Amino acid sequence: EADIYQTPRYLVIGTGKKITLECSQTMGHDKMYWYQQDPGMELHLIHYSYGVNSTEKGDLSSESTVSRIRTEHFPLTLESARPSHTSQYLCASALGLNEQFFGPGTRLTVL
Amino acid sequence: AQSVAQPEDQVNVAEGNPLTVKCTYSVSGNPYLFWYVQYPNRGLQFLLKYITGDNLVKGSYGFEAEFNKSQTSFHLKKPSALVSDSALYFCAVRDPSGTYKYIFGTGTRLKVLA
Numbered sequence: 001e002a003d004i005y006q007t008p009r010y011l012v013i014g015t016g017k018k019i020t021l022e023c024s025q026t027m028g029h030d031k032m033y034w035y036q037q038d039p040g041m042e043l044h045l046i047h048y049s050y051g052v053n054s055t056e057k058g059d060l061s062s063e064s065t066v067s068r069i070r071t072e073h074f075p076l077t078l079e080s081a082r083p084s085h086t087s088q089y090l091c092a093s094a095l096g097l098n099e100q101f102f103g104p105g106t107r108l109t110v111l
Numbered sequence: 112a113q114s115v116a117q118p119e120d121q122v123n124v125a126e127g128n129p130l131t132v133k134c135t136y137s138v139s140g141n142p143y144l145f146w147y148v149q150y151p152n153r154g155l156q157f158l159l160k161y162i163t164g165d166n167l168v169k170g171s172y173g174f175e176a177e178f179n180k181s182q183t184s185f186h187l188k189k190p191s192a193l194v195s196d197s198a199l200y201f202c203a204v205r206d207p208s209g210t211y212k213y214i215f216g217t218g219t220r221l222k223v224l225a
Contacts, residue, residue, distance in 0.1 A: 043201070043215045102155040102156070105152075105153070107152075
């Protein structure tokens, strides 16, 4: 089991709320990623980071922000949640050009 | 543009039979290829990768994959399927353009029937 953690595992909130999804890894990986995945469907890259103080936008980044102040921590913030944000959010990390390790995911429901 | 294709949404196989899950890719340069498995309500788990060297790569849980450069394929195989292999499988390639992104296929659901 990979040492990458996501909290909360499940979250139900109302429309318009600001939320932060937490992701931490203890493997010292330099690269970190956020993906959105509807159940059983393909992954969509939201944001990624090369290292501390570096972040890049993916395909679905326009409604969220990330920060990478510490190597091990890569939180994702939705400024104003909408029902269309209802999905599973997966965090991943990688060392250099190697394979990604994925967290267990956060299942978000926006009412 | 870089891309990965998994042409089958679902593959059904009887327990004990060999299984193949197909993946083809289109990237410039030498590809770094990966297979992941996802069980229900879980994140993805790494199975195996091809970076360079032997075209037949062995990975976790008895899975293997064959890199075929001429056919730009990286099919996942297992000689004898188990019911517990039933899951969603993703092929991925590292974007060779230097962005450190990974390009994923759309996934193939494997169902192993007892």
